[in-house]
Amino acid sequence: MLYALGTNVISLFNSETHLLNLKPIINFLDSDYFAEGADVVRAQPAQFRPLGLTSFIFVHAVCLCVFFVGVSPIAFWMAVVLYIGRMFAVTGFYHRYFSHRTFKTSRAGQLFIALWGLTAVQRGPLWWAAHHRTHHQMSDTEGDPHSAKLRGFWYSHMGWITSYSNLPTDYSKIPDLAKFPELVFLNRFDWAFPISATFGVWVVGEILKVNAPQLHTNGWQLVVWAFISTAFLYHGTFFINSLSHIWGTRRFETEDESKNNFLLALITLGEGWHNNHHRYPGIARQGLVWWEVDLTYYGLKFMELLGIIWDVRRNPIESSAVRAQESLEQENLVAEQQVSEKQTEAKQPVLQ
Ligand SMILES: [Zn+2]
Numbered sequence: 255m256l257y258a259l260g261t262n263v264i265s266l267f268n269s270e271t272h273l274l275n276l277k278p279i280i281n282f283l284d285s286d287y288f289a290e291g292a293d294v295v296r297a298q299p300a301q302f303r304p305l306g307l308t309s310f311i312f313v314h315a316v317c318l319c320v321f322f323v324g325v326s327p328i329a330f331w332m333a334v335v336l337y338i339g340r341m342f343a344v345t346g347f348y349h350r351y352f353s354h355r356t357f358k359t360s361r362a363g364q365l366f367i368a369l370w371g372l373t374a375v376q377r378g379p380l381w382w383a384a385h386h387r388t389h390h391q392m393s394d395t396e397g398d399p400h401s402a403k404l405r406g407f408w409y410s411h412m413g414w415i416t417s418y419s420n421l422p423t424d425y426s427k428i429p430d431l432a433k434f435p436e437l438v439f440l441n442r443f444d445w446a447f448p449i450s451a452t453f454g455v456w457v458v459g460e461i462l463k464v465n466a467p468q469l470h471t472n473g474w475q476l477v478v479w480a481f482i483s484t485a486f487l488y489h490g491t492f493f494i495n496s497l498s499h500i501w502g503t504r505r506f507e508t509e510d511e512s513k514n515n516f517l518l519a520l521i522t523l524g525e526g527w528h529n530n531h532h533r534y535p536g537i538a539r540q541g542l543v544w545w546e547v548d549l550t551y552y553g554l555k556f557m558e559l560l561g562i563i564w565d566v567r568r569n570p571i572e573s574s575a576v577r578a579q580e581s582l583e584q585e586n587l588v589a590e591q592q593v594s595e596k597q598t599e600a601k602q603p604v605l606q
């Protein structure tokens with residue numbers, strides 16, 4: 255993106271029309287734009303790229319600023335609430351809704367939970383879901399973007415996100431989501447909402463500094479504690495890609511290395527029952543017996559009770575039949591899209 259901006263900065267003003275050409279700026283800000291084409295980027299070999307760690311290093315470096323801004327009870331508890339609220343967004347929405355469609359909601363509800371998910375700063379919902387669907391399709395085989403078995407702990411934990419080949423969103427994996435322009439827009443400009451939310455946190459802190467000085471907080475203190483929460487959120491989520499395929503027990507003899515782990519289930523609000531999940535990816539619950547604590551599922555049950563979501567899939571057998579039907583529908587959708595793309599291409603005039 256930076257390269258694209260650098261080479262295009264001269265063309266900001268269109269020489270023929272003398273109008274401001276915004277295309278290079280939009281391309282720079284667009285997470286789905288790749289000058290060489292997303293397919294070309296995706297086809298590159300998957301490998302760790304040190305430069306890709308920049309944003310992670312930045313998040314961890316901001317955490318160290320805690321020595322300058324200090325702590326207050328409200329900053330600490332805000333970080334805890336942000337951790338739980340955003341972990342729920344990742345597990346309940348990015349994972350169990352966008353990736354696996356284990357319940358239904360309205361279009362407005364879908365937009366709302368997409369925005370909520372964006373606050374976790376883990377790219378857009380379509381990017382997340384496309385990679386996760388690939389993980390289930392190719393678990394612990396060559397095409398798996400983050401196989402701990404094939405590439406080791408660190409690559410499956412953070413390394414895979416730095417790989418250039420994993421930057422684009424594979425839209426062929428998510429035709430059911432890509433048909434909503436509002437979701438595509440959020441996926442393209444995924445950075446905008448977390449930045450706005452961070453600014454909102456700073457504003458709240460500054461308001462409290464003036465109006466509630468007894469709380470001993472301020473904008474920068476709340477921002478730093480929001481970053482601390484994000485760092486914990488990152489590693490908690492990433493453990494499911496790394497440790498959940500390494501450490502734990504197995505109830506089902508699935509074809510991958512997925513494991514069940516009580517501790518990981520606690521810190522990820524239920525995602526630690528990963529072996530259960532690989533056996534029954536189409537159901538909303540991952541803890542299958544009473545002692546397999548699954549806080550995300552309890553949260554989803556509460557949302558169902560409020561009427562925000564419905565048709566929550568619980569029965570593994572019923573879910574398999576529904577999924578078979580839906581995957582057939584999805585294949586038809588992809589085929590239809592390919593036909594319409596070919597028709598569009600055929601209609602393009604041939605430029606000599
Ligand atoms: Zn897995």
Ligand SMILES: [Zn+2]
Pocket residue numbers: 349353354386390531535
């Ligand atoms: Zn999954």
